[in-house]
Amino acid sequence: MVSEEYGFFIDPQRCIGCRSCVAACAECGTHRGHSMIHLDELDRSASTQTGPTVCMHCEDPVCAMSCPADAIKRTEDGVVHASQKPRCVACGNCEMSCPFGVPLVLPGLEQMLKCDLCYDRSSVGLKPMCATVCPSQALLFAPRHEVAAMRGSRPLREFQVGELLVRTRNAVMVPDPETPLHLDAALLLDGGF
Amino acid sequence: MNPLSRLELEPRPLARAALATLALGGLVALGNGGGRWLDPALLGYLIASLFACFGVAYRYFTWLERPATAMYWRWTLRTFLSVRGLRALPRVGLKLLDQLFLQRFIGKRSIKRWGAHACLAWGCLLAFSVTFPLVFGWVRFTSDGANADRYQAWLFGMPAGSFPLGSATAFIAFHILDLAALMVIAGCVLAFLRRSTDEGDAATQRFDLDILPLLLLIAVSATGLLLTASETWLQGRNFGTLAFLHELTVILLLLFLPFGKLFHIVQRPAQAGVSLYKAEGDAQGLLPCRTCATPFIRPNHRRDLERLWLELGLDGARHPGGIHHLDLCPRCRRRLVMGAQSLRLHGAFDPFAEVPLPVEPLADPISFRS
Structure with missing residues (x-):
């Protein structure tokens, strides 16, 4: 079980694009050589901004709801696991349904893989691999009460997609966490990145 | 509180499972001449098989009631009956053969895993294909009339060849x-070895889901082998006790089928439908992302996922501009989080904004153990 006291905090603005997290992710015991972290560029021609994406571990995971094989399980500690090998039929429903674009159905393996907070580590009190190696702490795994003292921004765990409200275990750091983070496609169309 | 009082069974799957069990019972009776060719020594196995059939069917039909599963079931049927689906059948059939019998996709995960799974899967399928026809009375062996040195095989009450005792055929028939x-x-040994050394498995495995099925399979196999050992080398010593133990372990395994990991034996062929469905979508070409124009989703998948979301109560996932979230590729969904955070930090999205660096020293320097 991952301690409820510990949270995972993502701050894309701190990301320097070093890809340490991408390399480290593959080293975890549950990932078995497959990196499940995404490191995206906003728009290389306009910005140096990069951002890491790990699973947000939703309270009501849309990936699990959309899974026809009932292969995706959320444990009591709020961690949403990769699909169970015997059940997953690699249909890709989870990949296309995730609000945050996280799961990966790897070709050939016939299984969906995703971030599970490096469960072999986090369940025994160690940090996930990405948070262990991130030099700028854009990915931070720490006791929740310590984060307020470490950062000017605050953790936000609610995301709004149209009328759909998604609550998560992991948090994104923002200055004003009182209202959900609105994910509006207009930002991608008008922002120009 | 009595746990049975809290047992809530879904009426539709219950009725379907009852029908499936009745159907199996009917086929059993039909195949064994109304019980004439049934081996009384195998009656316990037969009753357990019917219970297992009911349990597996109930779980299967309950599984089909889930919105996502029901929808995939309908999609598969529709695709199967379409011209495109029929055209794709040979290719999908070959893929299914690869996935269900050769299981090469497991080898891509790990050779050790493939080795363990291949032994387990082919061993179990071989045992099931021999045991169930014997238990149902569909297949039986008798002495060949007055010739006690020959055995006669019967299939559904009809003669299906005879063979002399001591022949290779007899050896295979009696020792398969x-x-x-x-x-x-x-x-099982390979699986236990892998599970004892794999850190990932050690963290996620559960006794009831991952270990108990292996223990049950070992118990069934070991007691079965002991029966042969008793008969071959020990002049039948303790045969009765061993036969009882073997029957007990097999009944436990059969009754465990609907609840545990072994249920995937009946669940897994659903992959055929997925392959067919994907083949149909591929033939139509991928739809582009509404923001970056990268092709990413099959048209049938896009259409049906929206229906599924509607059924799941996720129909409000439309952006203020009218774009459905399903029309954004996974990469753009990830970029949205970055952009939205930037918007919160700077008031407007500014790709040239300075990245706020930590002003205080890092609270926890890089360490591999915390």
Whole structure:
């Protein structure tokens, strides 16, 4: 079980694009050589901004709801696991349904893989691999009460997609966490990145 | 509180499971001449098989009631009956053969895993294909009339060849379950070895889901092999006790089928539908992302996922501009989080904004153990 006291905090603005997290992710015991972290560029021609994406571990995971094989399980500690090998039929429903674009159905393996907070580590009190190696702490795994003292921004765990409200275990750091983070496609169309 | 009082059974799957069990019972009776060719020594196995059939069917039909599963079931049927689907059948059939029998996709995960799974899967399938026809009375062996040196095989009450005792055919016929048992034990040992050294498995495995099925399979196989050992080398010593133990372990395994990991044996062929469905979508070409124009989703998948979301109560996932979230590719969904955070930090999205660096020293320097 991952301690409820510990949270995972993502701050894309701190990301320097070093890809340490991408390399480290593959080293975890549950990932078995497959990196499940995404490191995206906003728009290389306009910005140096990069951002890491790990699973947000939703309270009501849309990936699990959309899974026809009932292969995706959320444990009591709020961690949403990769699909169970015997059940997953690699249909890709989870990949296309995730609000945050996280799961990966790897070709050939016939299984969906995703971030599970490096469960072999986090369940025994160690940090996930990405948070262990991130030099700028854009990915931070720490006791929740310590984060307020470490950062000017605050953790936000609610995301709004149209009328759909998604609550998560992991948090994104923002200055004003009182209202959900609105994910509006207009930002991608008008922002120009 | 009595746990049975809290047992809530879904009426539709219950009725379907009852029908499936009745159907199996009917086929059993039909195949064994109304009980004439039934081996009374195998009656316990037969009753457990019917219970297992009911349990597996109930779970299967309950599984089909889930919105996502029901929808995939309908999609598959529709695709199967379409012209495109029929055209794709040979290719999908070959893929299914690869996935269900050769299981090469497991080899891509790990050779050790493939080795263990191949021994377990082929051993179990071999054992099931021999045991169930014997238990149902569909297949039986008798002495060949007055010739006690020959055995006669019967299939559904009709003669299906005879063979002399001591021949290679007789050896294979009487020891094929021993071969299956050895394969299953080898698979279990390989699985235990892998599970004892794999950090990922150690963190996520559960006794009831991952260990208990292996223990049950070993118990069934070992008691089965002991029966042969007793008969072959120990002049039948303790045969009765061993036969009882073997029957007990097999009944436990059969009753466990609907609840545990072994249920995937009946669930897994659903992959055929997925392959067919994907083949149909591929033939139509991928739809582009509404923001970056990268092709990413099959048209049938896009259409049906929206229907599924509607059924799941996720129909409000439309952006203020009218774009459905399903029309954004996974990469753009990830970029949205970055952009939205930037918007919060700077008031407007500014790709040239300075990245706020930590002003205080890092609270926890890089360490591999915390």
